[in-house]
Amino acid sequence: MDIEGIGHHISRQYNEELEAIRSKVMAMGGLVEQQLANAILALEESNGALAESVIDTDYKVNSFEVEIDEECVQILARRQPAASDLRLIMTVIKTITDLERIGDEAERISKMSIKLKMSENVKSTMPAIGHMGNHVRLMVHDALDAFARMDAEAALKVWHEDRKVDKEYEGIMRQLMTYMMEDPRSIPDVVDLLWSVRALERIGDRATNICEYVMYLVKGKDVRHISVEQMEKQVLGK
Amino acid sequence: MDIEGIGHHISRQYNEELEAIRSKVMAMGGLVEQQLANAILALEESNGALAESVIDTDYKVNSFEVEIDEECVQILARRQPAASDLRLIMTVIKTITDLERIGDEAERISKMSIKLKMSENVKSTMPAIGHMGNHVRLMVHDALDAFARMDAEAALKVWHEDRKVDKEYEGIMRQLMTYMMEDPRSIPDVVDLLWSVRALERIGDRATNICEYVMYLVKGKDVRHISVEQMEKQVLGK
Numbered sequence: 001m002d003i004e005g006i007g008h009h010i011s012r013q014y015n016e017e018l019e020a021i022r023s024k025v026m027a028m029g030g031l032v033e034q035q036l037a038n039a040i041l042a043l044e045e046s047n048g049a050l051a052e053s054v055i056d057t058d059y060k061v062n063s064f065e066v067e068i069d070e071e072c073v074q075i076l077a078r079r080q081p082a083a084s085d086l087r088l089i090m091t092v093i094k095t096i097t098d099l100e101r102i103g104d105e106a107e108r109i110s111k112m113s114i115k116l117k118m119s120e121n122v123k124s125t126m127p128a129i130g131h132m133g134n135h136v137r138l139m140v141h142d143a144l145d146a147f148a149r150m151d152a153e154a155a156l157k158v159w160h161e162d163r164k165v166d167k168e169y170e171g172i173m174r175q176l177m178t179y180m181m182e183d184p185r186s187i188p189d190v191v192d193l194l195w196s197v198r199a200l201e202r203i204g205d206r207a208t209n210i211c212e213y214v215m216y217l218v219k220g221k222d223v224r225h226i227s228v229e230q231m232e233k234q235v236l237g238k
Numbered sequence: 239m240d241i242e243g244i245g246h247h248i249s250r251q252y253n254e255e256l257e258a259i260r261s262k263v264m265a266m267g268g269l270v271e272q273q274l275a276n277a278i279l280a281l282e283e284s285n286g287a288l289a290e291s292v293i294d295t296d297y298k299v300n301s302f303e304v305e306i307d308e309e310c311v312q313i314l315a316r317r318q319p320a321a322s323d324l325r326l327i328m329t330v331i332k333t334i335t336d337l338e339r340i341g342d343e344a345e346r347i348s349k350m351s352i353k354l355k356m357s358e359n360v361k362s363t364m365p366a367i368g369h370m371g372n373h374v375r376l377m378v379h380d381a382l383d384a385f386a387r388m389d390a391e392a393a394l395k396v397w398h399e400d401r402k403v404d405k406e407y408e409g410i411m412r413q414l415m416t417y418m419m420e421d422p423r424s425i426p427d428v429v430d431l432l433w434s435v436r437a438l439e440r441i442g443d444r445a446t447n448i449c450e451y452v453m454y455l456v457k458g459k460d461v462r463h464i465s466v467e468q469m470e471k472q473v474l475g476k
Contacts, residue, residue: 062463069328076314076319076324177426181425184418184419187415188415194429198433225297
């Protein structure tokens, strides 16, 4: 199925409704990406004002979720979508839940960054955390791009990125653990940082969830909880 | 709307389909509750065999999620549900996502408990962790019970429990932080334990998500991201 598979109905109004939902998901995704980018920057640069702006903006992410959910219910009730249209609605319902939770994680990182004291140890970990942060932000971006283009192969590619993020995560964790053992007074700060790094790791997981929905949307088969080999067979047909 | 509001259709087959989905959600919930109870017990008692059994059983939780999702899509496509039936399907789709993720957290706790060394400090925290664990397990149980009985007031009551869980969580965190500072050699073990306590706290959050879906199902209004006062007004009508 290519992108043309959706939005060709006799009713122009129906086409427009589906297209409006797709656009709104992309707008929500754009906002979440921005929130995440700001949260990472605020953490790296101890920028309290930027962190506050992330916290103050979270309500907009939440409003998107409630609005899009409501529009999906309206379409289900009025248009009784079938086949690929129905899969689109299912994909949207699930995707926006993960997007909203990514927004929550960005908010959590921002709250933590406000109270974090920048000791030498903490400072020296920041480049690695910034790198990991940008990696997961890119995963979210590319997952949404795969959704926009309904590209299952692209979604599979993003899905594979998560293994690299997990490796970065483990490296940073080892480093933070060493810092705590070397300087027990730093423990409260380093534990705060642990939660942020964990939040980034979970955002990577959520990006892979979105990739799985996109593969389902395009291929019509649920690819959750199956082996990598099975997933590749579904998506690449080999 | 009481429980009789759903399942009265001219088509007996359709009634049975809706009822079958409700039953399957309850079966999935029962399994997740059991997984969680076993994970907590395995952690408290360093019972490796029990922890392994939780890990080995997670695939059953996943299968429930995929099956129920597929049945929801079938009903949406064939029956074109409206009003409270449509809300039921939406509630089910969202609830099973949270149930599956609670299952994942139980699996994570079990994996961690297998490698956890039982130092004196770790041992002395176990009663508090066990208490918190049972508290969130009860929240999951009561949230599912509110779903089964379509009881918005009960859901609201469970929703309020999360504040108490958060207090327990903070107390345990403070204690674990003190242990790390007193005995830096214990840091790797205590950090493992931190993740488990965090997992329990997140399970409490997921139980409140389910409560919010139940309030939406019964009252027909989305209660996410609104103030407690607004939520109480929606549910209690005062």
